């Protein structure tokens with residue numbers, strides 16, 4: 001069977017192959033993995049029932065295109081669109097429309113209304129039609145992956161990719177692989193402190209965490225290491241990381257212009273070049289894996305592997321489809337976890353009591369040299385609460401979206417036609433004081449069992465999205481973040497940059513730090529004589 005498959009696929013990436021391939025696959029309902037379960041949708045219909053006179057889109061207030069341009073480029077919100085959400089919601093209320101050229105976007109900025117939109121998202125939810133990302137694939141004849149595919153084709157891809165990304169038994173099997181990368185990251189932190197940080201500083205921590213995240217996700221998905229934790233990071237790898245950032249940054253500019261003008265824009269060429277590099281790196285990795293498998297087959301050896309190997313052998317997708325999906329998974333795995341861990345460490349450095357509580361939790365579950373496993377992590381609620389709180393204050397996706405494809409829907413007291421594009425203002429809701437007391441303060445305990453906020457509104461903070469279109473990498477991302485943060489805090493006491501730099505977020509499609517985060521990493525195995533030595537000097 002395996003041999004037959006390898007011969008059939010011809011071991012080459014055939015760009016035409018994916019077209020017309022529609023096999024039935026065992027379905028899995030990803031909604032069952034999320035922590036929000038589908039509830040009765042009567043909340044939305046109640047609104048309709050109690051209010052017979054539904055308003056329409058025309059009744060919605062909001063800025064004109066010119067006003068939006070003024071906010072973006074004169075008032076300077078282009079890089080801080082997350083903050084613009086908050087300011088606009090203060091002016092227009094929780095529901096307003098914005099115009100971007102011919103495009104009309106309905107902004108939704110309350111937990112209740114976001115819930116209403118998401119519960120009516122239909123069988124094949126669509127985030128946005130992503131014309132710029134999709135146009136690249138058409139241009140290069142590449143396959144769509146889970147981020148860009150739509151309709152029944154998207155559902156088919158998810159049903160193939162989901163099990164090994166979301167099922168707990170598979171996800172926990174990646175812990176050893178990730179822990180190896182964590183060990184190498186700790187060595188790299190030591191090396192950075194010695195070579196460029198006067199024995200204590202790590203400069204541009206987020207840049208370092210991009211390398212960690214890329215290495216981590218490659219080791220899980222492609223079952224291979226990329227050398228990102230080496231002293232000298234391979235040029236191609238570094239270029240991949242830069243290309244992810246460039247592609248997200250340019251995405252935000254390109255969508256402001258009509259599609260017909262893109263080929264004449266210099267940044268469209270840079271956007272295409274960034275995607276070319278992303279696909280090139282993924283293609284080389286897929287090709288190498290195919291050759292490894294081929295060699296093992298020739299030698300009559302067992303072929304084993306968790307993710308890519310499984311996809312290649314399962315014969316459910318063509319190689320081109322696998323490449324489309326692996327490229328998208330890879331790029332989604334870099335900036336997301338790294339930015340989140342950067343913010344967690346930034347806050348832990350500023351809040352020594354919270355850091356100490358986390359340290360105590362980690363050493364009580366994993367004393368001595370014990371390296372945390374996924375079972376150990378399940379006994380660390382405070383660690384999880386810290387990540388949860390970080391994602392509330394810094395949702396990686398500050399504004400998600402849905403297009404109502406199948407039906408017209410009612411949201412609040414408005415009726416919206418099919419094809420309405422809703423912008424879900426998660427960043428605004430994360431700071432809603434009706435849901436989160438003292439919303440600007442980093443308070444992990446609000447996520448612990450029994451805390452009042454936890455039960456206030458399930459859609460107050462949904463950092464991984466919702467329903468069957470929710471984040472495919474959620475479980476792997478969480479495992480990566482838990483394993484890394486627990487071990488970093490076990491090894492080091494983290495302290496702020498002595499320069500006293502404050503770092504705020506900006507939006508580059510994803511939310512990220514506006515400037516480099518530099519932190520001090522004090523080795524806990526070494527006694528420090530500074531005033532805050534309470535957490536130092538602990539023998540591990």
Ligand code: HEM
Pocket residue numbers: 127146147148158217328329330332333334336337340391395396397400401462463464465466467468469470471472473474476477
């Ligand atoms: C802190 C880490 C992460 C956060 C906060 C995050 C958040 C999100 C959000 C909000 C969405 C949109 C969901 C929706 O529309 O309902 C999403 C989609 C997605 N994420 Fe993540 N993500 C993270 C890490 C990752 C990682 C590590 C991977 C890859 C291994 C990944 C792969 C994806 C993919 C493929 C989608 C598209 C799913 C689809 O449209 O079917 N994510 N993510």
